[in-house]
Every structure is written in C-alpha cells, then in structure tokens.
Amino acid sequence: MKKIGILFLSLFITTVAFSQNDENAKSLLDEVSAKMGAYKNMYIGFSQTLSNEDAGIKEGDEPPIRGEINLQGEKYSLNYLGNQFIYDGKKLYVINHDEKEISVSDNDLSGDDGFIYPSKLLTFYKEGYNLEMGTLENIKGRNIQFVTLNPIDSNSEIVKVELGIDAKTKHIYKLIQTGANTSKTTFTIIKFRKNEDLSANFFTFNKAKFLTQKYTID
Incomplete structure (x- = not known):
C-alpha cells in the first residue's frame, strides 16, 4: 500500500495570478505553513470519513478510520489502515504488520500519482491551485476559517479541497476533498x-528487529 490517503492531493506546477480575495487566502495558508513548519516536530492524531452520493454512502454510515503521524522536517512515521510508513529522509519503508511484509523505496513518494504525502503537508497548496476564502464556521466552540482550493488542471480527479484553519491557533483542523x-x-x-x-x-528503520520477527523485506 503506497498511496497514503491523509491530507494529500495532486500537484501541478504552474504560475497563478491571485485576486485580492485569493491573496487573503494565500496569506492565511502562508501563516499556517510558517507557524506549523517552525515546530521542531509535530504529532497529529486524525480521523477520516468518506461519503459518496452516487454510491448511496452518507457520511456517518461507516465508523471513522483513525490514524496518527509524527512529523519532523522531511521525516515522518505514519500509522494508517494497519500499515506503518517510515520515511527517514532518504528511504520510505512501508510495513504491513498483518502480512509481515516490508517494501522499501528510494526517496519519498512523489505527487505524480495524484497524492500529496506527509512531507508536503504544509506546502502543497503553493502550486497548482486557485485559492479563495471560504466560510467561517463555529465547530464545537472553535472558529474555523475555511479556504477553498480549486485545481487548475481541468483533468484533475479532484474537484476541490477545503482546508479548515483554526482562527485562534492558526493550525490545520480539517481537510475536505x-x-x-x-x-x-x-x-x-x-x-x-x-x-x-x-x-x-525515532525515524530510523530497525532492520534487525523486523528480521528477528520474521518479516519479509523486499
């Protein structure tokens, strides 16, 4: 499993001219990126839900999927859907604990397959999107300012992305794709x-430990 479905969307390199409203949206995301990017490291626990009107699946029909990630610069350790992903800055290790199998890739996964990966979490919005300020909503007592990101590529499988920013902490709170x-x-x-x-x-793959536990390493 090499596609990580956590806050990660398609990238397309282009030059964008922003309106004043778009500049406000970009300034907000720049502020969030600068603040969160300045931390020595971050731990994020998250939940994921899925809905699809065409398939008759409503949000809440299925229990949310839980996951967690530790981030430090380009490095990360992600636990998601029963798999662990460790990126040490040079290699990505995908650990399937159920099958006791580990695959190893040189470098981080790119965005060429339509996803943004953890190391791009705070920067993916900078290329390939038109930005505009969305609604300000009160969610569980927190003021959440949404920013709408519309892909410039007309062939994108993504119609839009909505990033919810906590207006007080300037942290990412929610992403809707x-x-x-x-x-x-x-x-x-x-x-x-x-x-x-x-x-x-912390972000080092312990090969000896997994070999002792009879994992297969590709």
Missing part, C-alpha cells in the same frame, strides 16, 4: 502535540 465522482473524504485532526522529545532514532 471532493472528487469528480462525487466522493468526499474528510480528515479531522483530533489530537495535536508539538516539540516533543523524540529519540534520535
């Missing part, structure tokens, strides 16, 4: 910690 097939995927950050004391080898 709407696909061309009417599917809607919602990611909500339910836990957040910053600047934790992580061990020096």
Whole structure:
C-alpha cells in the first residue's frame, strides 16, 4: 500500500495570478505553513470519513478510520489502515504488520500519482491551485476559517479541497476533498502535540528487529 490517503492531493506546477480575495487566502495558508513548519516536530492524531452520493454512502454510515503521524522536517512515521510508513529522509519503508511484509523505496513518494504525502503537508497548496476564502464556521466552540482550493488542471480527479484553519491557533483542523465522482473524504485532526522529545532514532528503520520477527523485506 503506497498511496497514503491523509491530507494529500495532486500537484501541478504552474504560475497563478491571485485576486485580492485569493491573496487573503494565500496569506492565511502562508501563516499556517510558517507557524506549523517552525515546530521542531509535530504529532497529529486524525480521523477520516468518506461519503459518496452516487454510491448511496452518507457520511456517518461507516465508523471513522483513525490514524496518527509524527512529523519532523522531511521525516515522518505514519500509522494508517494497519500499515506503518517510515520515511527517514532518504528511504520510505512501508510495513504491513498483518502480512509481515516490508517494501522499501528510494526517496519519498512523489505527487505524480495524484497524492500529496506527509512531507508536503504544509506546502502543497503553493502550486497548482486557485485559492479563495471560504466560510467561517463555529465547530464545537472553535472558529474555523475555511479556504477553498480549486485545481487548475481541468483533468484533475479532484474537484476541490477545503482546508479548515483554526482562527485562534492558526493550525490545520480539517481537510475536505471532493472528487469528480462525487466522493468526499474528510480528515479531522483530533489530537495535536508539538516539540516533543523524540529519540534520535525515532525515524530510523530497525532492520534487525523486523528480521528477528520474521518479516519479509523486499
């Protein structure tokens, strides 16, 4: 499983001219990127829900999928759908605990297959989207300012992305991705910690440990 479905969308390189309203949206996302990017590291616990009107699937029909990720610069450790993804800055290790199989890739996965990966979380909006300010909503007592990102590529499988920003903390709170097939995927950050004391080898793949546990490494 190499496609990580957490806050990660398509990238297309282009030059964009912004209106004043778009400039406000871009300024807000720049502020969020600068603030969260300045942390030594971050822990994010999240939930994911899916709906699809064409398929008759309404949000809430299925229990949310839970996941968690630790980020430090380009490095990350992600637990999602029973798999663990460790990127040490050079190689990506995808660990399937059920099958006891591990695949290894050189470098991080790119966005060429239509996804943005953890190392691009705070920068993906900078290329390939027209930005505009969305609604300001009160969600569970928190003021959440939404920014709408519309892909410039007319062939994109993504119709739009809505990023919800906590107006007080300037942290990402929610991401809603709407696909061309009417599917809607919602990611909500339910836990957040910053600047934790992580061990020096936190993002290091321990090959000997997994071989001892009889994992197969490709």
